[in-house]
Amino acid sequence: MTTPGVDDAVREKRPVTERRLHPVTPLRRAWAPVAVVIGWAAHDPDQAQRQLTRLTTTTLLIALAVVVPAAALYGFLTWWFTHFAVTDTELRIRTGLVFRRTAHIRLERIQAIDVTQPLLARVAGVAKLKLDVIGTDKKDELAFLGAEEARTLRAELLARAAGFAPETAHEVGEAPSTQLLRVPPGVLAVSLVLSGATWGTLAAALVVPTVLWLATESVWTVLATAVPLFGAAGASSVGRFVTEYDWTVGEAPDGLRLDHGLLDRAHETVPPGRVQTVRIVEPLLWRRRGWVRVELDVAGSANSVLLPVAPREVAESVVTRVLPGVTVPAGAAVSRPPRRAARCVPVWWRGYGLAVTDAVFAARTGLLRRSLALVPHAKVQSVRLAQGPWQRLWGVADVHVDTGANKTVTARLRDAAEAAQLLRAQAARSRTGRRDARPDRWMA
Amino acid sequence: METGSPENTGTAGDERAVTEPEWTGLPPGLLRMRRLLLVVWLGLLAIGLALLLGTLAGPGWAAFALLPLALMAWGWVMIGRNWRSWRYAERADDLLISRGVLWREETVVPYGRMQLVEVTSGPVERHFGLASVQLHTAAAATDATIPGLDPAEAERLRDRLTELGEARSAGL
Incomplete structure (x- = not known):
């Protein structure tokens, strides 16, 4: 009951400026339908083949003419209806086209803010802001923002959470950090070679399918076990190398900074x-x-x-x-x-x-x-x-x-x-x- | 046997510990409720089994209905032991809960760490005039529940714990 009053008081002092995400955002889920189609084709190749032969050029064109604008419109509208604003005490995120969702995140409940850049986002020069908030299972995220904007917003949010005056908060900027340590790629590679998990998963990936082949002689059984096992082996060795590549630890007034990742x-x-x-x-x-x-x-x-x-x-x-x-x-x-x-x-x-x-x-x-x-x-x-x-x-x-x-x-x-x-x-x-x-x- | 044989170090050492807090046991209501439930369910099972076996397989087989009765006698004793093992103590700065006969567990929750104190009472518990108090901290593993309290006592405990928790609040 008291919240509207407080909000009014805040609004009187300083109007809340709402901002939108970066315009490339609608493209972030563009790969999803393609992935679904590929997944379906891989799962059931015969069925896919038959369906493909039945498709004529005209039906394909009509489908494209309907699907592409519809997807584009959906992407555009979700982007258009997603706003965020920073007030003195909260970060507000309004989103949703059909199901509206408004998240008010109290700044003092924020535990940490991470800036991540997936590979494609690095190409497009944008970044994702992930917020760790006490008492929520799901991470709220702002995806995507311009890389520079993400860094300044992060600094501003942390400065406000730390109690800097609102007028100066956006000028504080990112606290300077001094580099403490950097893990050389060679050391990381050697450490992964020397860890038991790498060899354990690799051994399992080699032994289990062989035993299954000797026992059943069925190609599909062997493939069904070998692929996930090799996937796990890859994730525990190459995957870890890729995420932990160039691990840098820096010290800043707001905590330890961790930068890492090859891709x-x-x-x-x-x-x-x-x-x-x-x-x-x-x-x-x-x-x-x-x-x-x-x-x-x-x-x-x-x-x-x-x-x-x-x-x-x-x-x-x-x-x-x-x-x-x-x-x-x-x-x-x-x-x-x-x-x-x-x-x-x-x-x-x-x-x-x-x-x-x-x-x-x-x-x-x-x-x-x-x-x-x-x-x-x-x-x-x-x-x-x-x-x-x-x-x-x-x-x-x-x-x-x-x-x-x-x-x-x-x-x-x-x-x-x-x-x-x-x-x-x-x-x-x-x-x-x-x-x-x-x-x-x-x-x- | 090696140094420090279990006879010397087991419960004897526990008793020796600094100043033994004032333990409170559970009221007999919980014991009555659990024993009654045990008798009712196993009694029904025994009667059902006796009738079924007596009519389908012959009266000799009906002797198997004695199994639930034996179970009932064993459960009667077990419930008594378990009920006696539950006890709690309100100390100046923390709450102690001790329970279990074979698998003993003792929990200490500092008042300052309590996030939430809950009083719950299911339909059966309500019929017997019982309520349980559950303490939540920021750690989900904290399993601090005191079952089968008198509702007035449960509310007194809840209010006192909340009050102490506020006074000594330490957050995360």
């Missing part, structure tokens, strides 16, 4: 203080070279990779910038579960570990592919202790720490007394979550 360029920002979990992953074959991969979870964001590959010291310094005041616990500081945990999880119990410093809860899992998950105490939403009957027999228990990005970090198979103490202590630490909380290094 599609992406320009992302990881806002400081919004990171819920950081995982430092160390595959077996990278260990000799001292390389690690850093992944992160941000509430309401899909960004998950911070560094595809980097030497450990460099990675740790970048982690320190994402989680201010946090030092990554050294390998020696991570304590293993008691020896009797082997009765619950044979062999692999050696991979589990826990370190609690005054800033983070760090839990390690994995024996070959080690992964150390760090949760700042301030991000812990709830703490749980779970103990099954077999675990109780051996006096061990699991401690789960739930974070806001719907991720749970688990310290597995701790000594039961230690786990109970950890539960209370962790709740106390998370409650304040302040860095100056008493140094509770009881794990030592």
